[in-house]
Amino acid sequence: MGPVMKEKVALVTGASSGIGEMTALAMSEAGARVAVGARRGDRLADLAKRAPGEVLALDLDVTDEQSCRAAVAATVEHFGSLDVLVNNAGLMLSGPIVGADTMEWTRMVRTNLLGTMYTTHAALPHLLRSKGTVVQVSSTSGRIASSGGGVYAATKFGVNAFSEALRREVTAQGVRVVLIEPGFVATELASHITDPTMRAAARDLQNSIHPLRPEDIANAVLYAISQPEHVAVNEILLRPTDQIA
């Protein structure tokens, strides 16, 4: 892809692995200056070395509102503006509701939902100035809840609701809101599941289909944000062709 993001500044949360890492790399290849945030700083430093353009690595824990504010402020201070925020940091601790360790629910809500809200809130004044774009990495679980995925789905339904309200509030001011809803993507996401049955089910699903790759999602993000100003790609839902549910 040509330099469709030349001169643009992006901030990608959860860029230390998987979808966030590939999206940050793809944006860098497209000419953007990219700030990347996550807790594993070593992975971000490695990404910064591999990226063709300038990459600013930031310590970020999205469950901490101050950390979200600091990441946005550091991005704007370093690069001078903010054009694209990618809210990608996320956690999926699948398991049945009965008997669940509710601390896992708290972690998912704080990471997937509140983290996205905090970073969006901190970034909005800058995005209104630049007529920028907010990309929310949601999920098919933001549309369909399944057994064992109740709380994860609740966070992603929440992201979708928040994003639609945000879209209505800011679209007339030229800020675009993009919801990306992937099906199964081969990443580290399911490796953090503590319920052995759910973790095995995720592994079996991955082995029985041709899962999406992180670069497939990065391509969707690049497509959405490289449209002409009058085109708002509101939503992209993509599954592996052989994923049924």
Ligand SMILES: NC(=O)c1ccc[n+]([C@@H]2O[C@H](COP(=O)([O-])OP(=O)(O)OC[C@H]3O[C@@H](n4cnc5c(N)ncnc54)[C@H](OP(=O)(O)O)[C@@H]3O)[C@@H](O)[C@H]2O)c1
């Ligand atoms: N894989 C799938 O099948 C799939 C499908 C649909 C949607 N998604 C969504 O895609 C997004 C990325 O997931 P992935 O599949 O790429 O999984 P992944 O490889 O596990 O990446 C998750 C990223 O989120 C970061 N993160 C987690 N907690 C964080 C925190 N408190 N603060 C800052 N960063 C945090 C992780 O970095 P650190 O641990 O270094 O902080 C990591 O970079 C998630 O929102 C996920 O829900 C994934």
